[in-house]
Amino acid sequence: MKKQNILVTGANGQIGSDLIPELKKIYGDSHVIATDISEKPNAETPFEVLDVLDAKAINSVFKKYQITQVYHLASLLSAKSELNPRHAWNVNINGLFNIMDNCVENKISKLFWPSSIAVFGPNSPKIDTPQFTTMDPDTVYGISKLAGERWCHHYHFSKSLDVRSLRYPGVISYKHEPGGGTTDYAVDIYFKAVQEGRYECYLTEDTILPMMYIPDAIKATIQLMESPSHSLGLRSGYNIAGMSFAPEDLAKEILNYIPDFKVIYRPDFRQRLADTWPESVNDQFAKADWNWQPEYDIKSMTEDMIKNVRMLTPV
Numbered sequence: 001m002k003k004q005n006i007l008v009t010g011a012n013g014q015i016g017s018d019l020i021p022e023l024k025k026i027y028g029d030s031h032v033i034a035t036d037i038s039e040k041p042n043a044e045t046p047f048e049v050l051d052v053l054d055a056k057a058i059n060s061v062f063k064k065y066q067i068t069q070v071y072h073l074a075s076l077l078s079a080k081s082e083l084n085p086r087h088a089w090n091v092n093i094n095g096l097f098n099i100m101d102n103c104v105e106n107k108i109s110k111l112f113w114p115s116s117i118a119v120f121g122p123n124s125p126k127i128d129t130p131q132f133t134t135m136d137p138d139t140v141y142g143i144s145k146l147a148g149e150r151w152c153h154h155y156h157f158s159k160s161l162d163v164r165s166l167r168y169p170g171v172i173s174y175k176h177e178p179g180g181g182t183t184d185y186a187v188d189i190y191f192k193a194v195q196e197g198r199y200e201c202y203l204t205e206d207t208i209l210p211m212m213y214i215p216d217a218i219k220a221t222i223q224l225m226e227s228p229s230h231s232l233g234l235r236s237g238y239n240i241a242g243m244s245f246a247p248e249d250l251a252k253e254i255l256n257y258i259p260d261f262k263v264i265y266r267p268d269f270r271q272r273l274a275d276t277w278p279e280s281v282n283d284q285f286a287k288a289d290w291n292w293q294p295e296y297d298i299k300s301m302t303e304d305m306i307k308n309v310r311m312l313t314p315v
Contacts, residue, residue, distance in 0.1 A: 004109075005031050007067045009052055009099065010074030012036040014176040015114065015168075015221070018214050019071065020045055022222060033065050036074070052095035055102065062106045069225070071112045072099045078118055078141035079270055080180035085140045092144035096151060104159050111163045112225055115149050115237030117210055118142035119167060122276045129278035131239050131285050139273050149236035156235040164224050165237040169210035169281070171217045172301065174308040182270045182277075183209055186250060189263070190302075193254045194309045198262045202270050205248035205263070208279040212242030213296040213304070220292060227290040234285060241283040242294045243301070253302040 004027050010016050011034035023032045024045065034040070035050035048061050052074045061067070074095055081088035096113060103111050120129055121136035137143050155161040170183025174191075178184035185201050192199040212220075220240050224232075251263045286292035296304075 002068065003031065004068045005033065005065050006069045006071065007033050007035065007061065007065065008071045008073060009035050009050065009095075010072070011047075012038070012040045013073055014171060014173055014179055014214070015217065016071075016073050017176045018173060018218050019073075019221060022218050023071075026222070033061070033067070035061065052098055053090065055098040058098055058102045059105070062102055062108070067106065067108060069110045069112075070099060070103060070108055071221075071225075072096065073114060075114070075144075076141070077179055077181040078116075078139060078273055079182055079184075081140040081144070082269065082273065088140050089144055092141070093147055093151075096148050100151070100155050100159075100161060100163070103163075104155070104161055109162060110225060111161060112221060113148065113152055113163060113165050115165045115167045116141065116145045117167055117169050117277050117281060118273075119146040119149060119237065120276070120278050124278060126279050129239070129281045131234070131282065138276055141273075142276070145237075153236045162229055163235060164232065165235075166220055166224060166286075167237040167239050167281070168217060169212045169240070169242060171212055171214055172305065173214035174305055174312065175214070182273045183211065185247060186211055189247070189250060189254070190305045190309050191313075193258050193261050194306065194313050197258065197260055198264070199251075200264045200266055201247045202266065202268045203247055203274055204267050204271060205251075205265050206246050207271070207274050208244055208246045209274060209277060210241060210244050210279070210281050212240070212294065213301040216242050216294045216296050219295070220286075223292065224286075224290055231289055233289055238286045238289070238292075239281040239283045240286050240292055240294075241281050243297050244280040245298050249298065250302070253298055254306070257302070257306045
């Protein structure tokens, strides 16, 4: 069997920071190549500075490392995309084109690209949102993700590119600072709880959104990529469910560990984004096609987050 060489774009981001160590366990340290727009200090894996808008540079890296699989994670997230729509479209869509075209040219065996619950919109069902339904995103991020899904589908069927995708919910991790996503309150709240005992939340207390703890997100990503191609019925983006909660639900869980914790609710422009997204999603196709099943709920996630944030916080 041919040795796999894995390229990860956007490697310094939230998903990449947790995904790369798991990929190294599978493929070996020297066979996972991390790339991002700027180098991460003390990188412990082969690293290349790479702008996904530079198609020639992508081709050069592909050839240099004889890449066989790609995890294309580089993107502008939801809140940052609203502040710079044209740049977000350029990175999220033209960057995807550059990756897909180079994958086709270099005969890459598999490509992973993350989609998002942001593909849904105000007229999508809010509860148990099905895989196939009205999709009318009105956020910059969601528009780019829906377009990306359709291009992934097109490249699979027109150019035989084995592209695979997940509609990530809000992803929660203690290893990476919030990166400009609307659901990032669910990361920041743990750090503020441990370090300051209070948190100012930019969403209303009853805003329910789909969420997932990072170990489940990484497990889903690798599980999808390791599934046989013939078992995958979708080439756009699979719904995957972990848990759903509102800020007030998370605050109540944190109170079990920090009894004096206080939350102030001051909604900002991110509330408008969150209001267009589902409260929960139906992931029956992920379960049927590649046996998806999450491990964490809000209680087990909070226990682990509080433990690890405390370890990271200077006394």
